[in-house]
Structure formats: C-alpha cells, structure tokens
Amino acid sequence: MGIKKICVCSLVMCLFFLHLDTFAQKKGKTQDSKGYEIKFIFQGLPDTLLYFANYYADKTYMYDTLYLSPKEPYTFISKKDTVLPRGIYLLANQDKVKLMEIVIDSSTSFVVKTKKLDSSAIDILNNVQFINSPENEIMNTFFLTMTGFQRQIYLIADEIKKEETSDNPDTVHIAERKEERHLYQDSMRNYLFDFIDSNRHTLFGKAQLLLRDVNVPEPPKNSDGSLVDSNFGYNYYLNHYWDNMDFSEGALLSTPAFHPRLKTYFDDVVPPLVDSIIKYADSLIEKAKDNQELFKYIVWYITNKYERSQYVAHDAIFVHLVQKYYAQGLCPWTDEAVLERMINQANKWNDILIGKKAPELYMPDTSGTFHSNYEFDCKYTIMWFWDLNCGHCKSATPKLVEFYNRAKDSLDFDVYAVCMTTDTVKWKQAIIERQLPWLNVGGNVANIDYRVVYDVNTTPVIFVLDKEKKIIVKKIGIDELEPFLRNYDEGKIRY
Numbered sequence: 001m002g003i004k005k006i007c008v009c010s011l012v013m014c015l016f017f018l019h020l021d022t023f024a025q026k027k028g029k030t031q032d033s034k035g036y037e038i039k040f041i042f043q044g045l046p047d048t049l050l051y052f053a054n055y056y057a058d059k060t061y062m063y064d065t066l067y068l069s070p071k072e073p074y075t076f077i078s079k080k081d082t083v084l085p086r087g088i089y090l091l092a093n094q095d096k097v098k099l100m101e102i103v104i105d106s107s108t109s110f111v112v113k114t115k116k117l118d119s120s121a122i123d124i125l126n127n128v129q130f131i132n133s134p135e136n137e138i139m140n141t142f143f144l145t146m147t148g149f150q151r152q153i154y155l156i157a158d159e160i161k162k163e164e165t166s167d168n169p170d171t172v173h174i175a176e177r178k179e180e181r182h183l184y185q186d187s188m189r190n191y192l193f194d195f196i197d198s199n200r201h202t203l204f205g206k207a208q209l210l211l212r213d214v215n216v217p218e219p220p221k222n223s224d225g226s227l228v229d230s231n232f233g234y235n236y237y238l239n240h241y242w243d244n245m246d247f248s249e250g251a252l253l254s255t256p257a258f259h260p261r262l263k264t265y266f267d268d269v270v271p272p273l274v275d276s277i278i279k280y281a282d283s284l285i286e287k288a289k290d291n292q293e294l295f296k297y298i299v300w301y302i303t304n305k306y307e308r309s310q311y312v313a314h315d316a317i318f319v320h321l322v323q324k325y326y327a328q329g330l331c332p333w334t335d336e337a338v339l340e341r342m343i344n345q346a347n348k349w350n351d352i353l354i355g356k357k358a359p360e361l362y363m364p365d366t367s368g369t370f371h372s373n374y375e376f377d378c379k380y381t382i383m384w385f386w387d388l389n390c391g392h393c394k395s396a397t398p399k400l401v402e403f404y405n406r407a408k409d410s411l412d413f414d415v416y417a418v419c420m421t422t423d424t425v426k427w428k429q430a431i432i433e434r435q436l437p438w439l440n441v442g443g444n445v446a447n448i449d450y451r452v453v454y455d456v457n458t459t460p461v462i463f464v465l466d467k468e469k470k471i472i473v474k475k476i477g478i479d480e481l482e483p484f485l486r487n488y489d490e491g492k493i494r495y
Contacts, residue, residue, distance in 0.1 A: 036084040036108035040076040044117035051092040052078050057259040057297060084108050086203055087254025100124045105203045107133040139204050142195055149188035156181040207257040209244045238269055242287060250293030262301060274313050274495050278320050296333055299325050312473055313495040315349045322346035348455055354495060358465050359453050363418060363441035366428050371441055374469050379412035380485060383463040388421040388430055390459040396478040397434060403482055404437060411485055414438060420459060
C-alpha cells in the first residue's frame with residue numbers, strides 16, 4: 001500500500017473559516033452531544049504519537065494529537081466532549097505520513113484495530129478491523145476491492161506492453177490479454193456503480209457519486225448521419241456537471257471529493273467569458289442556497305477566485321457577486337470590516353468595468369488649459385497614468401513614444417497622459433527632455449480624485465477607450481498594448 005506525505009502542521013485560519021465549527025455542528029444527522037471516542041490499536045506500530053486531521057475543501061486541518069496510551073500497548077485514543085463533525089479524516093504517523101483515512105458519519109465511538117503490522121512496510125488497509133463502525137467497514141472493503149481491480153489491470157497492461165515490445169510479439173496472446181483487461185475494467189466499473197447505488201444514503205457513498213464523471217449520451221444526428229449540434233457533448237457535460245452532487249449534504253466539503261470538482265468546473269469547464277462565468281456561478285449558488293455551509297463556501301470561493309484573477313475583465317465577476325450576495329446581507333459570516341472593504345472595492349470597480357463609459361477627467365496641460373479625456377475624436381484614446389519617479393515608467397514611456405510615432409495614424413489613436421508627479425517644474429522639463437508628443441496633463445489638479453476613481457495604486461497604468469469613450473481594456477502592460485489594439489481593431493478579441 002502506498003503512503004503519502006501530508007502536511008499536518010498548525011494552520012492559521014483566515015476569517016472565512018472562523019465560523020466553521022458553528023456550521024459543522026448544525027449539519028447532517030444528529031450526533032451524540034456528549035462527544036466522541038475513537039480508539040486506534042495498531043499492534044507493531046513503532047510511533048509514540050499520531051496526528052488526527054480532517055479535510056476541509058482543499059486543505060487539511062489538525063484536529064487532534066494522539067499520544068501512546070501508558071496503560072494499553074499500541075493504543076492511541078482521540079476523545080473529546082465536543083461533537084466530531086461528519087467528514088473524511090486521516091491519521092498520520094509522527095513523521096507526518098498518512099497511515100489511513102476514516103469516515104465519520106453515523107458512528108462516533110468505535111475501535112480501529114489491526115493485526116500485527118510489519119514496521120518496515122506499514123499496511124493498515126489490508127490488516128484493519130473496525131468495531132462498531134459499519135461505514136468504515138464498508139469504506140475499507142470498497143478500497144480493498146477497487147485496489148484489487150486496479151492491481152490486476154496494471155499487471156495485465158504491463159504484460160501487454162512487454163509482449164508488444166518483444167522481438168516477436170504474440171498478437172493472439174496480446175488480444176486475449178486486452179480482452180481480459182477489458183473484462184476487469186467492466187467489472188470494476190460495475191462494482192463502483194453498484195456500490196454507489198447501494199450506499200447513496202451514506203456520506204462516503206455521496207462522495208463516490210460526486211467523483212463519478214458525467215455520462216454523456218450519443219449526440220443526436222440528422223438523417224444523413226451528420227451531427228445536429230457539433231457542441232452537443234460539451235454543452236451536455238456543462239449543463240449536467242453537477243448532476244451527481246447532493247446539495248443538501250454540507251459534509252461533502254469535508255471530503256477530498258468536492259473542492260477539486262468545484263475548481264475544475266471554473267478552471268476548465270465553464271466558458272471563459274465574463275457573462276458565462278456569471279451565469280454559471282449564479283446557477284451553482286442557487287443550487288446550494290438551501291445548505292448554508294455549501295452556500296457559504298461556494299460564494300466565498302468564486303468571489304475570492306475572481307477578485308484575485310489576473311484577467312482584465314474578471315473584476316466584473318467580483319463586482320457582480322459582491323453586489324448580489326454580500327451587499328444584500330446574504331453572507332452573514334463575513335467580518336464587518338472585510339465586508340465594508342469588499343463593498344467599497346466593488347463599488348469602485350463598478351465604475352471602471354470594461355464596456356462602461358470611462359469617468360470623464362479634466363486636468364490642465366503645461367499652460368494651465370484644462371483638457372478632457374473625452375476630447376479626442378479618434379477611434380481609440382489611450383489614458384497613460386505615469387510618474388516621474390517610477391522606474392517602470394522610465395522604461396515603458398519610450399516604448400509608448402515609439403508606438404505613438406509609428407502607429408498613431410494607422411490605428412487612429414491618441415494619448416491622454418496623466419503625470420501624477422506634483423512637481424510641475426520637473427514635469428514640464430521631462431516633457432521636453434523625453435519628447436513626449438501627446439497631450440500631457442498634470443499638476444495634481446482635476447475635477448475628480450482620479451487615483452481613486454481609476455483605481456491607480458501603482459504606475460504606469462493604461463486604460464484604452466473606444467470612440468464612444470467606453471473602456472475596452474485596462475491595466476495591461478506596455479508590451480501588450482499594440483497586440484491588443486491590433487487584435488481588437490480586427491475583431492479578434494471578445495470578453
């Protein structure tokens with residue numbers, strides 16, 4: 001049996017997880033309010049302490065440290081007066097190597113016992129016995145059976161490979177072994193399906209069902225055999241992705257099954273367009289609305305993902321989620337200070353989302369004459385926020401000058417350059433010395449607080465507006481500017 005290194009060190013939890021225990025104790029089946037007791041008797045195990053940890057989403061959290069009992073040989077006991085939340089737990093040895101997993105569902109007081117173990121190759125899976133925990137007996141039998149199928153399939157595959165790469169391959173033997181492998185694969189699949197059907201009422205059965213992928217039917221065809229819809233398979237998979245999820249079961253968060261499926265959904269399945277992401281995010285949140293724990297985690301995960309996204313248009317997703325859920329009082333777990341920050345950030349970003357008309361900015365040029373970022377009649381306006389003391393600006397500005405002089409007329413654009421330096425004398429000198437050929441404004445005088453309105457925290461920052469002064473891209477690098485404009489001008493970019 002393979003063993004896996006895990007991290008079971010103490011973790012500092014973020015504010016999101018502060019209320020975890022509160023929700024955990026309210027979920028699922030009623031458990032003994034007097035607490036729990038799990039006794040591990042591992043004869044031959046050389047360790048003097050073990051780590052008992054629980055899964056939550058994509059992380060593992062220390063739950064208890066177990067010390068060798070002074071009265072009972074090879075015995076470790078986890079016992080508390082508090083409720084043990086349902087979920088999948090793992091046991092690791094003193095070197096933080098995973099020994100086994102157990103499921104906590106209906107049984108919270110039981111014994112895990114093994115035959116004498118070989119200390120040089122600890123194999124609990126094949127030597128374990130559970131007393132008063134039928135769900136763990138079922139889970140262990142499942143793992144043993146699936147491991148047996150997999151072992152046979154791997155052995156046959158290895159034999160086939162050796163025969164195929166031999167000097168004189170026996171094609172008949174290869175075909176026979178492939179058929180045998182196919183039979184094992186069918187048997188394993190049938191066993192899995194039968195197991196899930198028989199254990200749908202258990203947490204472990206629900207986790208296995210969630211791990212089962214979508215069965216996409218054959219696509220409909222026209223009378224001539226051609227496909228009615230070439231995207232049928234993808235659309236079916238997308239729209240049935242969550243068919244195997246029990247959204248009433250919050251304890252699935254405390255298994256290794258849920259988080260990877262959620263991550264894959266938004267990383268690889270949902271179309272990477274802003275409107276599509278918002279549509280499927282809302283749909284998923286709606287499915288989870290009646291389970292507070294799932295609702296909480298899904299809303300938090302999606303919001304956090306797109307607040308941190310590096311894609312320029314994804315701030316619209318963050319704004320949508322904050323305004324629809326957090327600002328409406330639907331996320332009571334959020335710390336007040338954090339909630340205020342999120343709402344303020346969303347409101348600020350809302351005014352400069354891609355597709356929205358840019359806030360009008362009036363600032364003076366070197367002669368004191370005020371100019372608007374709306375005054376250009378060209379196809380594109382590039383707003384260039386820069387600073388005299390900015391190292392990146394010193395290297396990026398010459399690139400913009402070169403691009404401006406070379407492509408201004410062919411791409412039909414102009415530059416509205418906002419210098420954020422307060423020293424107007426040095427600013428005017430820099431314009432002459434660096435030969436900045438566009439409209440230069442500055443002097444730290446404006447009709448709005450542009451640093452706040454345009455969310456300019458560092459420099460340089462680029463905003464590109466179309467002829468109607470709608471934002472078409474923002475905060476891209478100087479090296480990305482020309483490729484973007486050319487692709488956008490040719491209709492190749494879509495958000």
